[in-house]
Amino acid sequence: MKINGLKKRALWESIPCCCTKGDITKSYPLIKCDSCKFTECWKSVPQKDFIVNDDIIDKTGKVTKKQTKTVKEITLVRGSFEDVVAWIW
Numbered sequence: 001m002k003i004n005g006l007k008k009r010a011l012w013e014s015i016p017c018c019c020t021k022g023d024i025t026k027s028y029p030l031i032k033c034d035s036c037k038f039t040e041c042w043k044s045v046p047q048k049d050f051i052v053n054d055d056i057i058d059k060t061g062k063v064t065k066k067q068t069k070t071v072k073e074i075t076l077v078r079g080s081f082e083d084v085v086a087w088i089w
């Protein structure tokens, strides 16, 4: 998997975690913790190639050929803290 837009250290990585370890009622997602939120977003980025449907459809939206393709390259979309808001291929 090739990932475009990688950074050695994104801005959000310097935001400290404000969760109370061992107390889920005082931890993300029950409290607002940007560090944990952005970590969760980062973990949603695929690290390995994956397969998606790539069916051929005609003008009426009918599938004329069923096929799949392997996604080997994605591009990260980053927010204002260089956090991952999306990834596209």
Ligand SMILES: [Zn+2]
Pocket: 017, 018, 019, 028, 033, 035, 036
């Ligand atoms: Zn946290």
